[in-house]
Amino acid sequence: MIELDGVGRSFTVRQGPRWRRRGGPRVVHAVRDLSFHVAAGEFVGYLGPNGAGKSTTIKMLTGILAPTSGRIQVAGLDPSRRRAVLARRIGVVFGQRTTLWWDLPLRDSFHLVRHLYKVDRTVHAARLAELCEVLELGGFLDTPVRQLSLGQRVRGDIAAALLHDPAVLVLDEPTIGLDVVSKAAVREFLRTLNAERGTTVLLTTHDLGDIERLCRRVMLIDHGRLAFDGTVDELRATAPGETSIEDVVTRLYTRPSPS
Amino acid sequence: MTDLVRTYVLLAYTWVRAAAQYPVSLAITTVAAFLVTALDVAAIAVIFTHTRSLAGFTLLEVMFLYGTAGLSFAIADLLFGNVDRLSQHVRAGTFDAMLIRPASPFVQMAVERFAFHRVGRIAQAGVVLAIALPGLEVPWRRAWMIPVMVVCGIVIFTALWTLGGALQFLLTDAPEVANAFTYGGGQLTQYPLSVYGDDLVRGVTFIVPLAFVNWQPALYVLGRPDPLGLPHLLRFLSPAAALALACVAALAWRAGLRRYRSTGS
Ligand SMILES: Nc1ncnc2c1ncn2[C@@H]1O[C@H](COP(=O)(O)OP(=O)(O)O)[C@@H](O)[C@H]1O
Ligand SMILES: [Mg+2]
Numbered sequence: 126m127i128e129l130d131g132v133g134r135s136f137t138v139r140q141g142p143r144w145r146r147r148g149g150p151r152v153v154h155a156v157r158d159l160s161f162h163v164a165a166g167e168f169v170g171y172l173g174p175n176g177a178g179k180s181t182t183i184k185m186l187t188g189i190l191a192p193t194s195g196r197i198q199v200a201g202l203d204p205s206r207r208r209a210v211l212a213r214r215i216g217v218v219f220g221q222r223t224t225l226w227w228d229l230p231l232r233d234s235f236h237l238v239r240h241l242y243k244v245d246r247t248v249h250a251a252r253l254a255e256l257c258e259v260l261e262l263g264g265f266l267d268t269p270v271r272q273l274s275l276g277q278r279v280r281g282d283i284a285a286a287l288l289h290d291p292a293v294l295v296l297d298e299p300t301i302g303l304d305v306v307s308k309a310a311v312r313e314f315l316r317t318l319n320a321e322r323g324t325t326v327l328l329t330t331h332d333l334g335d336i337e338r339l340c341r342r343v344m345l346i347d348h349g350r351l352a353f354d355g356t357v358d359e360l361r362a363t364a365p366g367e368t369s370i371e372d373v374v375t376r377l378y379t380r381p382s383p384s
Numbered sequence: 385m386t387d388l389v390r391t392y393v394l395l396a397y398t399w400v401r402a403a404a405q406y407p408v409s410l411a412i413t414t415v416a417a418f419l420v421t422a423l424d425v426a427a428i429a430v431i432f433t434h435t436r437s438l439a440g441f442t443l444l445e446v447m448f449l450y451g452t453a454g455l456s457f458a459i460a461d462l463l464f465g466n467v468d469r470l471s472q473h474v475r476a477g478t479f480d481a482m483l484i485r486p487a488s489p490f491v492q493m494a495v496e497r498f499a500f501h502r503v504g505r506i507a508q509a510g511v512v513l514a515i516a517l518p519g520l521e522v523p524w525r526r527a528w529m530i531p532v533m534v535v536c537g538i539v540i541f542t543a544l545w546t547l548g549g550a551l552q553f554l555l556t557d558a559p560e561v562a563n564a565f566t567y568g569g570g571q572l573t574q575y576p577l578s579v580y581g582d583d584l585v586r587g588v589t590f591i592v593p594l595a596f597v598n599w600q601p602a603l604y605v606l607g608r609p610d611p612l613g614l615p616h617l618l619r620f621l622s623p624a625a626a627l628a629l630a631c632v633a634a635l636a637w638r639a640g641l642r643r644y645r646s647t648g649s
Contacts, residue, residue: 136645136648155648180648184480184646187483187484188483188484189480189483189484189644189646190644190645190646191642208483209486209487209488210486212484212485212486213486215484217484219477219480219481221477222476222477222478222480222481223481224480224481224484224485226398227478228402228497229398229399229402230402233398233401233402236398237394237395237398240394241391241394241485241486241487242485242486
């Protein structure tokens with residue numbers, strides 16, 4: 126479902142303000158030589174410290190960014206070249222910012238999504254009713270998105286990403302900043318989605334609770350490279366001395382940089 | 385193409401419906417847009433209380449130039465005036481959101497917060513044109529140029545905004561330079577270009593083709609010789625100029641989109 130072969134993405138950044146730029150432009154390798162496959166129906170956690178390259182990977186999977194090297198296939202398509210076609214097969218959620226229309230009521234956003242993705246009216250109505258119930262959106266459908274609380278907004282975003290019933294769902298830090306109750310609701314929802322509909326899910330997170338409760342497979346990325354790929358138990362086994370998963374991950378994060 | 389129009393209409397309708405939740409506010413902003421631009425005409429009227437002609441053009445002729453330029457500009461601004469806000473959308477991350485939807489990001493950006501009240505300005509330009517036309521007694525064999533020039537003007541202004549937007553793919557911190565060209569151009573083309581002097585007229589004829597918005601075709605409609613003595617053929621070249629500029633703008637937009645790099649966060 127998701128295939129990456131030797132994928133790299135670098136950014137050329139100009140340093141400092143224009144009038145006192147010393148030296149040439151600097152090249153940041155956000156992701157380098159990244160290869161992994163995710164099969165249909167998998168639930169994968171994508172872990173890594175700040176600046177590791179998680180969001181960059183997600184943006185390449187969705188076609189927002191083109192890779193500077195390597196090959197990507199998502200749902201059988203090259204994301205950056207077939208972005209509009211891929212959009213109908215993939216759902217995307219950014220926890221930090223919304224993909225909904227900020228000034229429109231949630232209901233209008235869902236209405237627009239139906240037309241943009243050309244979902245059949247009755248199919249849409251059934252799906253929306255179902256999502257509203259499990260994500261408990263009923264109370265704020267008529268509220269403009271900008272007035273929603275973070276937890277409400279994230280749930281709205283998740284619903285919007287799933288209205289067209291995509292085969293793959295990618296989420297970039299969906300549980301960031303949520304309270305315990307909202308977090309539990311989102312987790313439970315994602316778990317059932319994967320178990321019952323067989324939707325492939327890839328999510329980035331800093332929350333190890335997400336990983337322990339949801340992900341059968343964990344990938345850890347550091348300095349743009351894949352540092353670990355395996356099950357949660359295998360992850361624990363990398364550091365037999367540590368008792369909590371928190372400590373295991375801390376240890377992996379603080380290994381000396383490979384470059 | 386039909387898909388683009390469909391997306392545009394769908395999004396525009398949604399924004400208008402949202403704005404119509406506050407009908408009084410919508411009515412006031414629309415009327416205000418009408419009245420504020422009507423001040424421009426008042427300025428023209430004041431000029432003509434002191435003189436009988438402006439660079440050899442009568443009040444009615446100047447109103448004709450004003451009306452056609454205003455109509456093109458106001459329609460282009462209503463439909464596509466937002467596309468040079470690219471850097472704002474990039475910084476806010478909303479451009480990423482547009483890229484994950486199965487719809488053209490250009491259309492989504494153009495229609496974002498569709499500002500229905502701008503029809504006030506379109507109406508105002510239309511009224512000015514409607515007052516000027518009967519008095520000018522344009523013969524039918526030359527009147528066909530009027531709708532053609534308005535459409536060409538819309539295309540030219542839209543292309544300028546698009547170029548400005550495309551530039552911001554490369555320079556996300558660039559100010560909205562296109563506004564200087566389009567708003568400046570909107571103001572400029574309201575008066576007979578010959579009042580500005582030869583160099584500027586040549587610049588807006590051959591470099592930024594603003595003279596093709598209304599000046600050159602208006603010389604044809606009004607049956608006037610070119611005050612600068614430029615070739616007669618130019619007055620028929622608005623469609624060619626508009627098409628050429630639109631192609632350049634489309635290519636620039638595509639090239640920019642390929643270089644899009646989002647933001648690091
Ligand atoms: N658009 C961009 N321009 C310049 N640098 C970027 C851009 N996007 C990401 N980066 C850089 O790439 C690296 C990885 O960023 P990111 O993928 O956002 O990390 P993460 O999501 O894991 O925190 C960081 O060093 C970041 O500064
Ligand atoms: Mg990130």
